Amino acid sequence: MAVVTQLKTKPSVNSVSIRGLAQSYGALQILKQLDLDIPDGEFLVLLGPSGCGKSTLLNCIAGLLEPTHGQVFIKGKNVTWEEPKDRGIGMVFQSYALYPQMTVERNMSFGLRVAGMAKDEIEKRVGRAADILQLGPLLQRKPMQLSGGQRQRVAIGRALVRDVDVFLFDEPLSNLDAKLRAELRVEIKRLHQRLGNTMIYVTHDQIEAMTLADRIAVMKSGAIQQLDTPMTIYNRPINRYVAGFIGSPGMNFLKSEIEGAGAKAVLKFGPGKINLKDYTPVAPLMPKQVAFGVRPEHIRINAGAEAGLSDSFDAVVDIVEPMGSDSLVWLNVASQTMSARVESSEQYKPGEKVKIRFRVGLASLFDEATGDRL
Amino acid sequence: MSSQSLSIEPSGPKPRKWFEWERVLIYSFLIITALYWLFPLYIVIITSFKDLVTIRDGNIFMPQLHYPIVEVTTDAGTQMVQEHFYDPWVRAWLHVCTGLQCEGISPNFWKSVIITVPSVIISIAVAVTTGYALSNWPFKFSEAFFTVLIVGSFIPYQVMLYPMVLLTKNMGIYSTLYAVIFVHTVFGLPILTLLFRNYFQSLPAELFKAARVDGAGFWRILFQIFLPMSLPIMVVAIILQVTGIWNDFLFGVVFAGPQNYPMPVKLNNIFTSAQGVKEYNVEMAASILTGAVPLFIYFFSGKWFVRGIAAGAVKG
Ligand SMILES: Nc1ncnc2c1ncn2[C@@H]1O[C@H](COP(=O)(O)OP(=O)(O)OP(=O)(O)O)[C@@H](O)[C@H]1O
Ligand SMILES: [Mg+2]
Numbered sequence: 154m155a156v157v158t159q160l161k162t163k164p165s166v167n168s169v170s171i172r173g174l175a176q177s178y179g180a181l182q183i184l185k186q187l188d189l190d191i192p193d194g195e196f197l198v199l200l201g202p203s204g205c206g207k208s209t210l211l212n213c214i215a216g217l218l219e220p221t222h223g224q225v226f227i228k229g230k231n232v233t234w235e236e237p238k239d240r241g242i243g244m245v246f247q248s249y250a251l252y253p254q255m256t257v258e259r260n261m262s263f264g265l266r267v268a269g270m271a272k273d274e275i276e277k278r279v280g281r282a283a284d285i286l287q288l289g290p291l292l293q294r295k296p297m298q299l300s301g302g303q304r305q306r307v308a309i310g311r312a313l314v315r316d317v318d319v320f321l322f323d324e325p326l327s328n329l330d331a332k333l334r335a336e337l338r339v340e341i342k343r344l345h346q347r348l349g350n351t352m353i354y355v356t357h358d359q360i361e362a363m364t365l366a367d368r369i370a371v372m373k374s375g376a377i378q379q380l381d382t383p384m385t386i387y388n389r390p391i392n393r394y395v396a397g398f399i400g401s402p403g404m405n406f407l408k409s410e411i412e413g414a415g416a417k418a419v420l421k422f423g424p425g426k427i428n429l430k431d432y433t434p435v436a437p438l439m440p441k442q443v444a445f446g447v448r449p450e451h452i453r454i455n456a457g458a459e460a461g462l463s464d465s466f467d468a469v470v471d472i473v474e475p476m477g478s479d480s481l482v483w484l485n486v487a488s489q490t491m492s493a494r495v496e497s498s499e500q501y502k503p504g505e506k507v508k509i510r511f512r513v514g515l516a517s518l519f520d521e522a523t524g525d526r527l
Numbered sequence: 528m529s530s531q532s533l534s535i536e537p538s539g540p541k542p543r544k545w546f547e548w549e550r551v552l553i554y555s556f557l558i559i560t561a562l563y564w565l566f567p568l569y570i571v572i573i574t575s576f577k578d579l580v581t582i583r584d585g586n587i588f589m590p591q592l593h594y595p596i597v598e599v600t601t602d603a604g605t606q607m608v609q610e611h612f613y614d615p616w617v618r619a620w621l622h623v624c625t626g627l628q629c630e631g632i633s634p635n636f637w638k639s640v641i642i643t644v645p646s647v648i649i650s651i652a653v654a655v656t657t658g659y660a661l662s663n664w665p666f667k668f669s670e671a672f673f674t675v676l677i678v679g680s681f682i683p684y685q686v687m688l689y690p691m692v693l694l695t696k697n698m699g700i701y702s703t704l705y706a707v708i709f710v711h712t713v714f715g716l717p718i719l720t721l722l723f724r725n726y727f728q729s730l731p732a733e734l735f736k737a738a739r740v741d742g743a744g745f746w747r748i749l750f751q752i753f754l755p756m757s758l759p760i761m762v763v764a765i766i767l768q769v770t771g772i773w774n775d776f777l778f779g780v781v782f783a784g785p786q787n788y789p790m791p792v793k794l795n796n797i798f799t800s801a802q803g804v805k806e807y808n809v810e811m812a813a814s815i816l817t818g819a820v821p822l823f824i825y826f827f828s829g830k831w832f833v834r835g836i837a838a839g840a841v842k843g
Contacts, residue, residue, distance in 0.1 A: 238742030
């Protein structure tokens with residue numbers, strides 16, 4: 154543990170660096186000129202929709218795919234031409250990819266045996282990994298005799314025994330049911346806290362991304378859209394795509410218009426106006442068509458005037474979705490649909506007329522034409 | 528009455544009508560098909576156990592039940608000999624003549640074994656490796672190479688026969704066992720490579736990647752990861768090759784040379800070189816003996832066919 158904290162406080166050398174990485178299959182370009190620096194000990198999540206090139210990027214880092222262009226550095230060393238085994242990486246796959254004819258123990262020790270490690274050292278390492286992952290009683294079983302969660306733990310164990318600098322996870326939890334996924338998510342987070350290794354974790358589940366990541370890289374068709382901490386990505390998404398991808402239920406985008414420029418700018422929305430003095434713009438605002446992005450929890454229903462809230466707007470309740478801890482209320486406002494998250498103690502009926510206010514300081518404004526944050 | 532039958536609450540297995548037209552049709556079709564195939568086999572089997580007198584005088588459909596003591600005249604004199612039901616089989620195996628040779632079909636059985644075993648082993652060993660390489664270690668022209676292979680597996684053997692004769696003559700092995708083994712191995716390769724490539728392609732790609740990350744190389748992945756998972760396809764390949772090579776006539780007659788004829792060639796010679804009375808019983812016995820190996824393979828390998836060895840490697 155002492156070693157771990159030492160490494161964590163010395164982030165000068167990047168654990169993984171990617172320079173101008175490009176990958177294409179024939180004429181089809183998957184990754185375009187990608188640059189990425191991951192400091193030592195960071196938990197980086199690659200988040201993006203299916204087919205955006207997350208696995209491709211991970212395979213390039215692992216050395217399982219030859220990039221068409223660019224370089225990969227691990228621990229400051231150029232490993233672009235190195236074999237996967239020489240890169241100091243361990244990888245965990247979506248389909249677990251356990252060797253079916255080997256026991257759990259032999260699955261975990263395979264890499265060590267290939268490397269020709271001494272028997273007692275292998276035993277020690279497998280024992281330690283089995284302890285961490287609670288696999289002790291399962292060591293002599295075949296993968297076929299394990300549940301999905303246990304299989305995934307073995308797959309993690311296989312990377313663990315090799316004492317690597319960097320862990321690569323390719324959607325390790327997506328084959329599991331929701332409950333198991335939540336459990337293993339916590340286990341992976343605990344593992345990261347305990348080991349302090351660099352971890353690169355691919356997922357298209359934004360909850361996993363939010364809960365696990367030190368930083369999230371949101372990807373779209375082979376390019377990183379935004380790379381930042383989960384809270385920044387959640388609160389200040391760089392464009393409409395990122396905003397829509399993060400958060401469940403998703404952000405509301407309301408068609409509106411900026412009137413006036415700079416400090417005098419106000420937002421014309423439906424019949425009324427929204428004061429923008431609480432909003433922190435990227436650059437001074439100019440009059441133009443915008444999408445007013447506001448998350449469901451930043452809309453208040455039937456609230457009195459208070460600091461940080463906009464003027465009120467008339468709305469009609471369309472549908473109510475109770476979710477236990479809170480409820481999602483779908484509203485029609487100025488002939489646009491949006492959702493608001495309320496305490497489940499607040500009850501609304503379809504057709505009911507209500508007043509809503511926006512928490513402007515936490516909202517986002519996106520250029521209607523380009524989708525960029527204003 | 529009708530109101531009562533309506534009031535039965537459905538529970539458990541749904542009651543079936545004992546008579547359904549579809550079933551009758553299916554079963555009669557199956558039975559007729561089975562008979563169509565089994566009947567000739569029945570005739571062959573019972574004929575192989577008859578003596579020539581019974582074959583000539585008896586009913587072709589009836590088996591012979593009594594084996595008499597007959598008078599046999601040889602150079603040494605006349606003897607009374609008890610006939611046995613297995614006499615034609617012994618004769619087929621050890622004594623039946625083709626031309627001047629009267630050693631039965633057994634020497635050719637061993638020739639067939641000597642041809643089949645190495646051909647099967649070598650062709651499968653090579654095909655496993657090439658199939659694996661094509662599937663998992665793509666090289667610059669692997670796709671083109673694969674296309675050539677597919678085309679190759681559709682070319683009729685007869686087209687290649689003469690070039691192969693020239694080739695083996697130049698190699699100095701024509702008319703030896705080496706030539707037949709060589710030819711069987713070469714001609715088995717396209718289809719076997721195709722078979723193994725497609726099988727390895729169907730294995731989860733992540734398994735291969737995991738092994739690479741673990742540091743395993745070309746041969747180790749093949750031997751320690753892929754081969755143990757290949758039992759089902761291996762059985763298919765073995766069945767395909769053993770039966771194909773064992774039943775082969777063409778290559779045997781062309782490449783082996785008369786001293787090395789495999790069983791089917793010898794069988795044909797037994798049929799055609801009969802002098803005097805045609806010994807149907809011995810010919811039938813020789814036929815069954817020749818077909819016994821493929822039959823045996825079919826019977827005992829069936830259960831390995833469908834085993835999903837890869838189960839548990841991926842989500843389950
Ligand atoms: N061998 C290949 N040949 C051609 N195209 C490929 C190949 N492998 C992947 N692709 C394409 O590359 C793109 C990116 O694939 P990749 O597997 O990286 O996506 P991903 O982001 O991991 O998606 P998912 O979340 O579904 O796993 C996809 O459009 C895919 O069709
Ligand atoms: Mg993927």
